[in-house]
Amino acid sequence: MSQGVERVTAAFRDAFGGEADGVWTAPGRVNLIGEHTDYNEGFVLPFAIDLAARVALRVRDDGAMRLVSTAEAESGTSQLSVQGLRPEHASGWSVYPAGVVWAFKERGIDVPGFDLVLDSDVPLGAGLSSSHAIECAVATALNDLTAARLDAQQLVLATQRAENAFVGAPTGIMDQSASLRGRSGHAVFLDCRDQSAELVPFDAASAGLVTLVIDTRVAHSHADGGYASRREACELGAEVLGVKALRDVSVEELDEARGLMDEMTFRRVRHVVTEDQRVLDTVAALRESGPGAIASFLDASHASMRDDFEISCDELDTAVEASRAAGAIGARMTGGGFGGSAVALVPLAEEDRVRSAVLAAFAERGFRSPRLFTVTPADGARRLA
Template identity: 65%
Template sequence: MSAAPGPAQVAEKFAAAFGQAPDGVWSAPGRVNLIGEHTDYNDGFVLPFAIDRTAQVAIRLRADNTARLLSGYGHQGVVSLEMATLSPETMKGWTAYPLGVVWVLRQMGVDIGGFDLYLDSTVPTGAGLSSSAAIECAVASAFNELCGAGLTANQLVLVGQRAENEVVGAPTGILDQSASLLATGGHAVFLDCRTQESRLVPLDLAAAGLLVLVVDTKVTHAHATGGYAARRASCELGAEVLGVAALRDVAAADLAVAAGLLDAQTFRRVRHVVTEDQRVLDTVAVLADAGPAAIGALLTASHASMRDDFDISCDELDLAVETALANGALGARMTGGGFGGSAIALIPAAEEPRVRAAVVRAFADAGFTAPDIFAVSPAPGARRVL
């Protein structure tokens, strides 16, 4: 994967496209969810960290009511529309992410007129690393500053979530935007998705001689498709039958009773969420007591739960996890919404060449598309960079 262009390069590309310098450049990262999958929309706990792969947007406000958008990563041509026509129905393809944020901010009373926008991103799309949230958070941060909206980071999280839910049509929680907006370097973000309270948890992988290796399986997923929505519907059904506001309110000790009240599939969905919430809490405690080298078993147990109870893994993800574990990984799991995307492996830094080579060989032997493999480290959150 290529390194992100610097902010000055993004500004130069903007000027080449639109004929003037931008008012500024803003950056927001993708994320790896260390643990806590499909717990966010169940009012539960998550532990993501921002990664050193970012979306950058250069923006200049216009005196008229025309919006012009250009993407620098694989999309051709400037998309232009009049702000008076802006609605969820007029936003298609990649523009739904930046324009969705603009639409939400305008719905909230933020005075956004015309603008030019250039987008460049090195967060791989469809890989479960929150490429969409990175775009949303960069755009939200930019207009929050340019228009003097004065919104807090937590408010901007909800702006991005609303854009996903109401414009893109993906029924996501607040995990992705929270990681992108609240993170700092060298830390994970421990987030209570019910209260939106968060705290930073030290995750100094380098000091422990560790790294997180991402294996992008190249099996593309999309939150707006049916699998994600079906899992959410199962969770809502489980909560309704169990008489709780959300699965956050079900304890592990309640699962024996739940098994007698739910059909087999719904019970497995519920069991994943309940046990995953506990794994997040356990991971935070272990990080504080023993450091990152001790969390591997929790990561691996999380993958087994997603594979067997939540049914969101796939052959490529399972192979990546199994191969990494067989070649020195301390723990491994799929990350993101599932049905494709990426796996992560927590490995001693010295084992990186061995794990990389083993995964590439395993994918070739299985006849799978060659994966993209890269290391990530906990990085800063959304901010102005020029």
């Protein structure tokens, strides 16, 4: 982490001269299980990962925001104003810090201008919540610098507001909850109805396992129509069933629900209802038996997302199938879908074999070579310097 601080502070000096007021970080996340349940007021089980966004920031007195990223694809300086800020004023990655400023100001917080440099090692478009890592790092920085004293739940809701109303992505609260509330060696069991969170031990290494992420390099976007249409189907299903949200439907009620709606809407509903139960079963298994006991829930989750929610793709299916065939004890796609990453629990002794098998399967099918890396549960957003 010290290398990350040195890199972002050096970039800040190069971009703006002088020293930053501080450096803040927020991690990306892997969702262990619980996909598309968050906006249905259900349960999710993500964990913060040891890949993160870092921001070096210095307050200005003229109301200007000057934003620089160390990513080669985002070279140059974006300049905005904190006054009269609207979504159409920002573009590219600048929508994320701008959205946080907007959400803070909406809460009546006096946000000053600032210079900011972003440095992130969370892969873009991989389903590991790179955008929320940026938002949570900026929100944590502004919370300190403005003495706003927002607690974790308020920061979660502020960044969700930025995503929904400024960025234009109809996401729930899972990603920022993991980034803000994560702790090393634990997953975050989140109830998306009341925003309560519990830390659940998740130490794969103690069970002789590694958590392997397979980034298919198929980019996805939460702001596109596929995500929105799934959410609309869930809302329709809840309306037909006369419940506030699909969280209120049990697995036992699915047979009756089938006859009340069209087949596609039913399959969307079935995924969410069964996925909620899989989250509860996974939490129980982790508490009672540890990571080695959750494999079947990961496999069933992927099948449900592939067949009922229809958010997988050939590359994600290949990643899951190849890793399982080569020795992973369980695997599933993770994230919003339509691309991004898969996650596999792999015995340490089988890691090299699984990696080789996945690379070979992608090459055989003519897919772009995936990126493979292991992650461990990490601490959440905080100040580094």
